[in-house]
C-alpha cells in the first residue's frame with residue numbers, strides 16, 4: 001500500500017482510494033482493525049520510545065497544563081496515551097479531552113482511563129469536523145494522527161478554530177531522518193522490518209505497509225510549517241527529536257482573533 005507523493009499532498013491518500021471521502025473511510029477502517037493490538041505494537045516497534053515522546057510533549061506544555069482552568073484537547077487520541085500524559089501533569093480542575101473517529105480505539109482509551117482512575121473524557125469526533133465551539137481550548141495536540149487526515153488544510157483550520165486566542169497547537173509526527181548511516185539503517189528498519197513485524201502481530205499487513213509510505217508522503221517539516229502559516233497560526237516552530245525520527249510542530253492562534 002502506498003500514499004501520495006510528497007509535495008502538495010492535500011492529505012493522506014492510501015493506495016487505491018480516489019478521493020478524500022474514500023481516504024477517510026480507509027483510515028477509519030484500518031485503525032478499527034488494528035485497535036486491539038495498537039498499544040502492544042506501538043511500544044514494541046518503537047522499543048518504548050513512543051512513551052518518552054509523549055511524556056516530553058506533556059512536559060513541554062507543563063505551563064499550560066498546570067493551570068487549573070486549562071481546557072485541553074488531544075485529537076486523533078487513539079487509545080489515549082498522550083491525553084493520559086497530559087492528565088499526569090495537570091491539576092484536578094484542568095479538563096482533558098481526547099477525541100478520535102474510531103470507536104474501537106475509544107473503547108480501549110475509556111477502559112484505560114477507568115483502570116487508572118484518570119479523569120479524561122473521550123469523545124468520538126472527526127478531526128476535520130469537530131463538535132466543539134470556536135475558542136474552546138488552551139491546547140490542542142495531535143500525536144501521530146495528523147498525517148492520517150484526508151485534508152491537512154482542513155485539519156489545521158479546525159485546530160485554529162477550536163483554540164482560544166493565544167492557545168497552543170502541538171503536532172507530533174514521524175519524519176524521515178536524513179543522516180546517511182543512521183538514516184539508512186532507520187529506513188531499512190522502517191520500510192522492511194517494521195511492516196513485516198507489524199503485519200504478523202496485528203494480522204493486518206497493509207496497515208503496517210501504509211505506515212512508512214504515509215510518512216514518506218507526508219509534507220516535510222518545512223512544508224508543514226508553511227501550511228501552519230497559511231492557516232493563520234503564529235509563533236510556528238518545529239524541532240526534530242531522536243535523530244529526526246519524529247518532529248514536534250508547535251504554533252499559536254494569534255491573540256485578538
Ligand SMILES: C[S@@+](CC[C@H](N)C(=O)[O-])C[C@H]1O[C@@H](n2cnc3c(N)ncnc32)[C@H](O)[C@@H]1O
Nearest residue numbers: 031076077078100101102126127143144145148
Ligand atoms: C497512529 S494513531 C495515533 C493515536 C495516538 N494519538 C497515539 O499517540 O498513539 C492515529 C489515530 O488517528 C485517528 N484518526 C485518523 N484520522 C482521523 C480523523 N479524521 N478524525 C479523528 N481521528 C482520526 C485514528 O483513528 C487513530 O486512532
